[in-house]
Amino acid sequence: MFKITHLLTKHRRIILFLCDMLLWNLSYYMSFAIHKNNFSLRGEQGVFFVGLVAVNICFTMVFLLFRLYDKLWRYADIEDFFYAGIASLSANLVFMSTMMIIGNGYNLGSRIYITFALMSTLFVMMFRIIYRLNKILERRNLAGKARKRLMIVGAGEGALSVLSELAKAPGNEYIPVCIVDDDKEKLHRRIAGVKVEGTTFEIAELCRLHDIEVILFTISQISVADKKRILDACAETHLEVKIIPNIYNLMTSGVPITSSIRQVEVDDLLGREPVVFDTEKYGKYLIGQTVLVTGGGGSIGSELCRQIACLKPKHLIILDIYENNAYEIQQELIRKHGSDLSFEVQIASVRDRQKLEHIFSTRHIDVVFHAAAHKHVPLMETNPEEAVKNNVFGTLKLAETADKYHVKNFVQISTDKAVNPTNVMGASKRICEMIIQMMDKKSKTNFVAVRFGNVLGSNGSVIPLFKEQIRTGGPVTVTHPDIIRYFMTIPEAVSLVLTAGSLAKGGEIFILDMGEPVKIRVLAENLIRLSGFKPHEDIKIEYTGLRPGEKLYEELLLNEEGITKTDNKKIYIGRPIEFNNESFLRLMQKLHDAAKINDKDRVERLVEEIVPTFHHATNEHAELPPPEEE
Numbered sequence: 001m002f003k004i005t006h007l008l009t010k011h012r013r014i015i016l017f018l019c020d021m022l023l024w025n026l027s028y029y030m031s032f033a034i035h036k037n038n039f040s041l042r043g044e045q046g047v048f049f050v051g052l053v054a055v056n057i058c059f060t061m062v063f064l065l066f067r068l069y070d071k072l073w074r075y076a077d078i079e080d081f082f083y084a085g086i087a088s089l090s091a092n093l094v095f096m097s098t099m100m101i102i103g104n105g106y107n108l109g110s111r112i113y114i115t116f117a118l119m120s121t122l123f124v125m126m127f128r129i130i131y132r133l134n135k136i137l138e139r140r141n142l143a144g145k146a147r148k149r150l151m152i153v154g155a156g157e158g159a160l161s162v163l164s165e166l167a168k169a170p171g172n173e174y175i176p177v178c179i180v181d182d183d184k185e186k187l188h189r190r191i192a193g194v195k196v197e198g199t200t201f202e203i204a205e206l207c208r209l210h211d212i213e214v215i216l217f218t219i220s221q222i223s224v225a226d227k228k229r230i231l232d233a234c235a236e237t238h239l240e241v242k243i244i245p246n247i248y249n250l251m252t253s254g255v256p257i258t259s260s261i262r263q264v265e266v267d268d269l270l271g272r273e274p275v276v277f278d279t280e281k282y283g284k285y286l287i288g289q290t291v292l293v294t295g296g297g298g299s300i301g302s303e304l305c306r307q308i309a310c311l312k313p314k315h316l317i318i319l320d321i322y323e324n325n326a327y328e329i330q331q332e333l334i335r336k337h338g339s340d341l342s343f344e345v346q347i348a349s350v351r352d353r354q355k356l357e358h359i360f361s362t363r364h365i366d367v368v369f370h371a372a373a374h375k376h377v378p379l380m381e382t383n384p385e386e387a388v389k390n391n392v393f394g395t396l397k398l399a400e401t402a403d404k405y406h407v408k409n410f411v412q413i414s415t416d417k418a419v420n421p422t423n424v425m426g427a428s429k430r431i432c433e434m435i436i437q438m439m440d441k442k443s444k445t446n447f448v449a450v451r452f453g454n455v456l457g458s459n460g461s462v463i464p465l466f467k468e469q470i471r472t473g474g475p476v477t478v479t480h481p482d483i484i485r486y487f488m489t490i491p492e493a494v495s496l497v498l499t500a501g502s503l504a505k506g507g508e509i510f511i512l513d514m515g516e517p518v519k520i521r522v523l524a525e526n527l528i529r530l531s532g533f534k535p536h537e538d539i540k541i542e543y544t545g546l547r548p549g550e551k552l553y554e555e556l557l558l559n560e561e562g563i564t565k566t567d568n569k570k571i572y573i574g575r576p577i578e579f580n581n582e583s584f585l586r587l588m589q590k591l592h593d594a595a596k597i598n599d600k601d602r603v604e605r606l607v608e609e610i611v612p613t614f615h616h617a618t619n620e621h622a623e624l625p626p627p628e629e630e
Contacts, residue, residue, distance in 0.1 A: 013069040020063060021056065023127060024091075027120035028055045035112050050106050054098050059120075062091035081125055088124045092117040150174040151212045153203070153230060155181035155189075155196045158218035158244060163192035177210045200230045207237045217243040232526075240532035282502040282568075283311045285367070285409070290315040292365045294350055294398065295372030297325025299455065300413060303494040304369050305329050309341050316343035317363060320372070323347050350394035353401070360405040367501065368402050370395060371413045373429070380425035384603045388595040391428035396435050396588070403443040411501045412436045412449040414509070419451070420613045427607045427614040431588075433509055434610075437576050438584060440507040448504040450497045451574070452512040455490045466524055470531050474539035476524045479546050484517045496570055503566055509574040510566075584610065 032048055033039040041048050063069070066087035096113045099106055150166075152159045163176055178197040181187070186196045198206050206212070215234045219227070234241045291308055295301040296318030302325070305318055316333075320326040326345045333341060348355040350372050359365075373391045374380055380387040395412065402410045414433055417426030433449045440447035469476045493512065500510035525535040533539045564573040587610050594602040608614050 016069055023123040024059050024120045027123055028116055031112050031116035031119055047106055055095055058095040058098055059091040062094055063087055084128055085121050085125050088121040148174050149177045149211055149213045151215045152179045153217045154219035155179045155186045155191055160191055162218055203233045204237050215239055215241045235526050235529040238529055238534045241530045282499045285502045286311045286313055288314045289366035291367045292317040293369045294319045296320050297322055297329055299490055301371040302329040303490045307494055309333055309337055319346045319348055321349045350398045353397045356401045360401050366408050368407055368410045377423045377425050384424040384600050385595045385598045387424050387428040388603055392431045395432045399439045403445050407445050409501055409504050410445050410447045414449045414451040416453040427611045430611045437507055438581055446504045446506040448508045450500045450510045452493050455488055455493045466527050475542040477542050477544050478521050478524055479544055481521050481543055483520045499568055500571055507576055511572045511574050513570045
């Protein structure tokens with residue numbers, strides 16, 4: 001049976017052509033017989049067979065010219081059926097003209113031509129309609145077995161395109177059951193046979209009423225607040241929720257819309273306007289420049305490389321100590337840009353002054369984005385000397401080299417953990433900010449730092465961990481029920497970093513507007529709901545206690561700092577905090593000596609002396625209270 005099906009599929013065009021040939025030959029014979037009042041061809045064989053040969057030649061030529069056998073008729077719509085009818089009528093005109101040109105008693109007469117034209121066109125179109133209906137019934141039977149009942153949110157062009165593709169998709173696993181939309185004009189009407197049953201405020205009720213299993217969000221043009229409200233309502237149903245992003249872009253790109261259906265992500269629920277990089281306004285300072293990105297294989301560094309590559313730099317240098325990550329971004333940029341982008345990968349450490357000297361002296365670098373750092377809080381708590389060697393003195397060596405070779409702009413990637421740090425990693429990043437401010441005072445290079453919070457999907461982020469824990473059935477582990485973090489997507493954070501680089505005049509600490517803080521517990525609960533499970537029932541949440549150096553909430557501003565607005569509403573400038581450079585350098589030398597001999601205790605004491613706001617987190621939150629009611 002499989003071999004027969006395979007052969008039919010492989011030779012589909014030939015089989016369709018033979019069926020058409022049978023139909024137009026049958027039509028010709030019936031038209032001839034009807035108007036001769038005799039189904040016998042006695043005495044008419046010559047005229048009949050000349051016409052039969054003409055029919056097959058003319059119809060074959062016209063149908064091939066119309067490319068009818070290049071179409072997938074199992075996906076045909078009304079335009080395709082109309083096209084087949086036009087092809088058949090055209091073939092009839094060619095046939096009639098051919099018979100008239102032949103002449104010599106072979107002209108069949110107008111009645112036969114008209115009857116043949118109507119009959120052949122009807123047969124050709126009906127054959128395709130029946131073929132199409134049979135495929136639809138096959139798919140419906142298959143879909144009925146799958147029994148995934150689908151609710152579509154939004155009764156616009158997106159829903160229509162989805163329904164059309166679902167109807168055509170072989171082996172489709174969804175049964176569109178109902179649609180919801182807040183446009184009262186659309187209520188109780190049908191789109192592609194599926195009824196608009198109610199509004200988005202009735203999602204939960206309609207899901208229960210119609211035994212919905214999957215919800216698909218298809219609305220593109222919608223405010224962030226409304227999108228968050230609707231997705232929150234979907235999450236409360238504990239059903240699997242999916243979304244189609246950028247639906248209008250997909251509709252114009254020719255990419256199948258159903259292939260872009262994805263799970264709802266946490267960033268869909270952040271409830272704020274997405275950050276978009278204004279290339280024209282803020283990207284010009286990178287055009288035609290040689291740009292170095294340290295940590296270029298990491299989550300932030302690689303996104304910096306992606307966005308910089310689109311700004312037509314003269315040359316891009318990706319520097320990373322971990323060759324696997326560097327290789328991945330290298331291959332990605334080759335695939336995307338090919339020979340249009342001049343770039344190279346340097347496997348090196350920012351600790352290696354000699355290698356940095358070689359790169360800077362031979363490449364004539366204009367702009368540096370310094371993203372290389374040790375960022376893992378608990379690991380740096382147990383290895384404080386490594387945080388100092390890499391984050392502090394790696395930054396110092398890089399900054400001094402940039403100053404020596406007259407780099408125009410140096411942008412340091414900082415973190416909200418540098419504010420009133422409770423861990424060595426955060427304190428080391430605060431020292432990096434101090435290095436940037438010290439260097440700016442004595443250098444012609446514009447040294448600036450950009451401070452922001454957590455980014456979704458970065459290496460070490462909780463989101464991938466939560467997803468993996470949900471996939472394996474839980475439990476999902478949260479350190480504390482009241483822990484709060486700011487979140488931003490990686491592309492958004494990098495867009496603001498690039499924007500801040502264009503605003504740099506020297507010495508600034510730019511602070512990114514991260515939106516509203518998010519409770520990690522609530523984030524975990526939403527992820528569980530959006531995966532189709534009930535938090536605390538289907539998937540447990542366990543509270544493990546704050547990790548070493550971790551605090552309940554992060555800050556973006558020191559008490560001593562004030563903020564100044566920039567012309568970008570998402571970026572602020574923190575007022576520099578004055579400190580004594582001589583004292584700072586003296587302590588930095590002691591810190592260097594302590595780190596060199598791996599004296600952890602002395603390293604921590606010196607870090608505390610350099611950063612007065614650094615105080616290790618205590619165990620005051622070790623006992624976990626029950627989560628607050630939202």
